[in-house]
Amino acid sequence: MNAEPRKIGASERPVIRQLDEAAANRIAAGEVVERPASAVKELVENALDAGASRIDVAYADGGKTLIRITDDGCGMTAEDLPLALSRHATSKIDGTDLLNIRSFGFRGEALPSLGAVGRLTITSRVAGEEAVQITVSGGAMGPVKPAALSSGTVVELRDLFYATPARLKFLRTDRAEAQAISDVIKRLAMAEPYVSFTLREVKGETSREIFRADAEQGELFDALSGRLGRVLGRAFAENAVALDAEREGIRLTGYAALPTYSRGAAVEQFLFVNGRPVRDRMLLGALRAAYMDFLSRDRHPAAALFLTCDPERVDVNVHPAKAEVRFREAGVPRGLIVTGIRHALAQAGHRASSTVATATLGAMQPEPTGPPRIYQMDRPSYGARQNAYAAQMPLHSFDEAPQPFTGPTPDPFTPSARVEPVPEATPELTRQPLGAARAQVHENYIVAQTERGMVIVDQHAAHERLVYERLKKQMAQNGVAAQALLIPEIVEFSPADAARLLEAADDLQRLGLTIEPFGGGAVAVRETPAILGEIDAGALLRDVLDELADQGESLKLQARIEAVLSRMACHGSIRSGRQMRVEEMNALLREMEATPHSGQCNHGRPTYVELKLSDIERLFGRT
Numbered sequence: 001m002n003a004e005p006r007k008i009g010a011s012e013r014p015v016i017r018q019l020d021e022a023a024a025n026r027i028a029a030g031e032v033v034e035r036p037a038s039a040v041k042e043l044v045e046n047a048l049d050a051g052a053s054r055i056d057v058a059y060a061d062g063g064k065t066l067i068r069i070t071d072d073g074c075g076m077t078a079e080d081l082p083l084a085l086s087r088h089a090t091s092k093i094d095g096t097d098l099l100n101i102r103s104f105g106f107r108g109e110a111l112p113s114l115g116a117v118g119r120l121t122i123t124s125r126v127a128g129e130e131a132v133q134i135t136v137s138g139g140a141m142g143p144v145k146p147a148a149l150s151s152g153t154v155v156e157l158r159d160l161f162y163a164t165p166a167r168l169k170f171l172r173t174d175r176a177e178a179q180a181i182s183d184v185i186k187r188l189a190m191a192e193p194y195v196s197f198t199l200r201e202v203k204g205e206t207s208r209e210i211f212r213a214d215a216e217q218g219e220l221f222d223a224l225s226g227r228l229g230r231v232l233g234r235a236f237a238e239n240a241v242a243l244d245a246e247r248e249g250i251r252l253t254g255y256a257a258l259p260t261y262s263r264g265a266a267v268e269q270f271l272f273v274n275g276r277p278v279r280d281r282m283l284l285g286a287l288r289a290a291y292m293d294f295l296s297r298d299r300h301p302a303a304a305l306f307l308t309c310d311p312e313r314v315d316v317n318v319h320p321a322k323a324e325v326r327f328r329e330a331g332v333p334r335g336l337i338v339t340g341i342r343h344a345l346a347q348a349g350h351r352a353s354s355t356v357a358t359a360t361l362g363a364m365q366p367e368p369t370g371p372p373r374i375y376q377m378d379r380p381s382y383g384a385r386q387n388a389y390a391a392q393m394p395l396h397s398f399d400e401a402p403q404p405f406t407g408p409t410p411d412p413f414t415p416s417a418r419v420e421p422v423p424e425a426t427p428e429l430t431r432q433p434l435g436a437a438r439a440q441v442h443e444n445y446i447v448a449q450t451e452r453g454m455v456i457v458d459q460h461a462a463h464e465r466l467v468y469e470r471l472k473k474q475m476a477q478n479g480v481a482a483q484a485l486l487i488p489e490i491v492e493f494s495p496a497d498a499a500r501l502l503e504a505a506d507d508l509q510r511l512g513l514t515i516e517p518f519g520g521g522a523v524a525v526r527e528t529p530a531i532l533g534e535i536d537a538g539a540l541l542r543d544v545l546d547e548l549a550d551q552g553e554s555l556k557l558q559a560r561i562e563a564v565l566s567r568m569a570c571h572g573s574i575r576s577g578r579q580m581r582v583e584e585m586n587a588l589l590r591e592m593e594a595t596p597h598s599g600q601c602n603h604g605r606p607t608y609v610e611l612k613l614s615d616i617e618r619l620f621g622r623t
Helices: 021-032 036-049 080-084 110-117 174-191 220-232 234-238 281-290 331-347 354-363 382-391 459-478 495-503 505-510 537-551 556-572 582-594 613-619
Strands: 054-060 066-071 119-125 132-137 152-158 196-203 206-213 240-247 250-257 269-273 276-278 303-308 436-441 445-449 453-458 482-492 514-517 522-529 608-612
Touching: 036 054, 036 066, 036 110, 036 152, 036 174, 054 174, 080 119, 080 132, 110 119, 174 196, 174 206, 174 220, 174 269, 174 276, 206 220, 220 234, 220 240, 220 250, 220 303, 234 240, 234 250, 240 331, 250 331, 269 281, 281 303, 281 331, 303 331, 436 582, 445 582, 453 459, 453 582, 453 613, 459 556, 459 582, 482 537, 495 505, 495 514, 495 522, 495 537, 505 514, 522 537, 608 613
Parallel strands: 054 196, 269 303
Antiparallel strands: 054 066, 066 152, 119 132, 119 152, 196 206, 240 250, 250 303, 269 276, 436 445, 445 453, 453 608, 482 522, 514 522
C-alpha cells in the first residue's frame, strides 16, 4: 500500500489505441444495459417515442433468452434500419440543443448496444410501404430483407449477453429478473395512462399473461387514477389524495396516499419528470419531508408524483440510463413537493385510510352460521344429553336438586354496576362525518353512530393530534422563542462547511437558532430554541450540515422542535382511562372533523375506525 509509484520507461509507455466499433458498443452496453429489465426499458421507450398506442412485451427465462417488444408505432423504412443500429444515430434530437429534450430516448446507444451483446432482430413497416427486417448478432449487422408485418415494429432480442458471457454470471434468478421487468413495465404504464400495455411470459409454445393495462379514457386525473388503481391496486386509489399545484413554472400532479396508508418499505414511491420515470435522491427526500410530521421512522409514504416543466429547466443527460435528472433551480421542485403534498393532506381533513376498517373487519371472526352436520353414530343418547344439560347448571354434583342463588345482590347504584343512560343520537349529529357519541368503552374508546354505520375513536390518540396541531399553529403565528446564551458556543468547521451553514442562517434564525461567523471556519451560536432546553449546539449544527450536504436543505431543527411539541401534546391530551361525558365526546368528534390530519396520531397510527352498517351486517350473516 505504501510502495512508491513505478517509473515507466520510454519502451514501456502504454500506447493509445482507437477501439473498434464492436468493442465500443460492448462497453456502452455495460452502462446502458445492466440487466434484461434495462433492455426492456430502452425498447419500450423507443416504442413510446414512435407514437405507439399498444405495446406488447413478451419474455422467456427472465428475459435472458428472449425479449420481444411489439408496438403499433410509426415504424421504420429500409433506409432507417441500418442507421438505427449505428451508435449515436437517433431521430429524437438533431444535436444542436441537448437541454430541449422532449422524448424518452435521445442518446442513440440502446439498439447498437443490444446488438453488440445479443442477437437482435428488428422487423418494421411504415404505412404505405413494405415491411423490412434486419438482424445483428454480436455486433455483426446483416442485410435488410423483406418481411411480413401489418404495421408498427417488432424488436426481438435473443440470448442477451451471449457475446459477453461474463455478464451472465452477475444476473440474478429468472424470477428476480422477471420481477424487474414487471416493475419497469408498470412504471412506464403509470407514465402513459392512454397507452395499452401487455406483459407476457413465454414458456415453450405457450404464454402466460402477467400484467395488462388497457388504455384509460377521460380527463387526466380520471385516467391517472384508473391506471394507478390498475398498477398499484384499488387500495391505493381509494386512499390517495389528488395533487395539483404549481410554482414558478413547475407543475406537480399525481396522487399521494394518506399517512395511515403507509408501507413498511419505500416500495410504492414513483417519481416522473416530464413523463420520464426517475429515481432522484433529492425528490425522494422531498417526499419523505412532506410526511415527516405524520409518519414514524419505520414507515414510508406511498405516492406517484408527476413533475412537468420546460425541458430546458431540467437536465436529463446526467446518467447513461437516464434514471437521474438535475434541475436548474433544485429548491423549487423540492419545495413544491413538500407544500403540495401537505396542502392536499390538509384538505383531506380527518379522513383516514379505508384499509384500517378492512383490517378491523378481518380481525373479527364470526362463528359459523349453520349447524354442523351430525352423523347418526355421533348423535348422543337421551341419557347423555340429560347429563350434559345438568352439567351446565351451577351445581356441585349431578344428584343435587337445583338451589336458588343466595349470594349478595349487587347494588345498582355502586360505581361497578351503574348503568349510564344511552345518549340520544339526534339526526343532526348522526349526519356529521364522525357521528354522535353513544358510549365510551374501557375508558379509552368512543363509540359513535353515523348514518351509514359506526365509528370507534381512540380518544387519547385523537386528542393528541388535536393538541399538536394547535401548538404548531401557535408556533407559526408567534414564532419560535429563542433563548440567548450567556456565553456563545463556538463550533469549529472547515471554511467550506461554515460557509454552507451561514448560507442557511436566516432559515435557522426563524426557528430560534442564531449563528454568526467567528473567523476562519468557526461559527458562534448566539441563541438556541427555548423549547428545546439545554442542547448540544455543535452536534445539532453537524446534523444540519450533513442534511444540507445531502439534500440541499435541512429540516433537522424543525423536526426536533416538532418532536418536542409532539411530546407536549402527548402529555397534555386526554389520557387513557379517563371517563368522558357525552358532551365532551361529541365536542372531541366535532373538533376532529374541523382539524386537518386528525385521522392519524402524531406517530402515523389511525385515530378512528369507521365500519359501514353493511359490513357489520355481513359479519352477522344478515345480508
